[in-house]
Amino acid sequence: MSEPRTLAPPERRVAVVSGVERLGAYHLVTAHDGSGPRDPRPGQFYMLAAADCWGGGGDERPYLPRAFSYARAHVEPDGVSLGFLLEAIGPGTEQLARLRPDDGVALVGPLGIGFRPPREGALPLLVGGGIGAAPLLCLQEALDDPRVLLGFRSAGHAQAAALFGGEPKVVTDDGSVGRQALVTELLSAELDAGPDVAIFACGPPAMLEAVRALCAERGVPAQLALESGMACGFGACFGCVVPTIDGYVRLCLDGPVLDADRLETAVFAGGGHS
């Protein structure tokens, strides 16, 4: 099976912001990409930078673009509308969250390898933690009504659950929405129920490690969308390496979605968003 990768044009281009929606702790930035491919694959990502005012934030940063899995891609008559979910936690995400309609957002993408379809007969189960819900949104649209389990820190973060169709099961760290529990507790219960499932997960390193360990123990296949600091997104800088059973791999090139059984752990130096 060929890898789920839509090729990117080999240069940066500018998309036009069409909306920035506040969802509790998150921002959903939507931009119209008039010249890029219209068929990115769920799990692929884009490198984003505000076209103006990049730099000049705290410590005179940001300088490098930031990597985001796309959350939505809707084809329009003259391009594609791309949605990115982000939380303003540093100089890059703060600048992106401040974008307004008609502002430019410089982007390169889609990049990396996305989620592969579940094998025949397996029920897809999507497991998201926090901002890791982002790539599961477009994956939900691509799959036939998969079940969705989501964990958030608090009610403010859990507002992102409203973006999903159907009725995702939601838990929070503080019990402000749903049960006070970790999303892996929901996963564990689902696995106990026993059907033939395929796991698709994205979230913070500790959560992905819990998913990985649980799936390894039960012999359940899992695809994990990982995160690691990157400068370029297309294999040039060698900065985003992740330790696997085959040695270091560049996450931007061989990921960001990796089969869980290629990892000894999903918690590694440089992982997550730092």
Add this chain to the structure above:
Amino acid sequence: MSAIELCGVALRGPVLNGSGTFDAIAARRAFGDALLERFPFDAFVSKTITLEPRQGNPPPRLWETPAGMINSIGLPNKGLDGFLASDLPELARLPVPLAVSVMGFGRDELARLVAAVGKRDEVSMLELNVSCPNVETGLIMGADPAETALALERVRPETAKPLIVKLTPNATDPGAVAAAAEEAGADAVSLVNTLKGMALHPHTGEPWLGGRTGGLSGPAIRAIALEQVAAVASRVQIPVIGMGGIASGRDAADFMAAGALAVAVGTESFRDPGAGRRIAAELAELSLSSRTRATVSTGV
């Protein structure tokens, strides 16, 4: 675009990539054949290869700085045999001449690399990455004029192909190192490599990078690089390839005005994989408009 001749190799223009800042094989996977159709550089410089395979430094490998970044990658590569077997055939398909960057942890090791790479028809030029310690002397080869001269004298007989010496800015007198390289048979020098830098973990105060220290690059180092290029160009007759934070045609024109025959784009390619082409186009536009100005001012 204006064609140039670099050490006898015809290039369609003067914009190269800095070694280790663009992996054409990886980029082909991300961008497909469009990369070859719109290839960003006028010659391609490979990532540095060593005799033995290296997996590189443990992560984290990157740190963003004001107008730049520090990297601590540690020269991951397949080693000489792996490079010749699997990478070279791919790089030979690029639409521009190929320069291969090599590093040896001793003069004999460097000579073996130069001999093996130099005899391959696919390779137009070799670049010697001398920003590493000589394990026999403990000295950074490229930081010392005498060490650099000894290395050049050892490898010069191994190939007739152009040898470019990549100079480190972490030297007391890069001009003296360049002059020693020229005297010992180098065909060109390229500079600057990254400046040594460090970042601390914001919470623990321990070094952030897995390799503890790293190399600073990007616009943050441009002024330093420009001065070193000017200093080196005033000391040697051989071509100078200038780099260090070049992000626009204006920057490239500055390096050429300081004495560089060609320029290289490095960190800017991380922000925009098409940066090389954009900078070449901006440079061509600039030289066109300056010619127009000259015509007007002389009244012709």
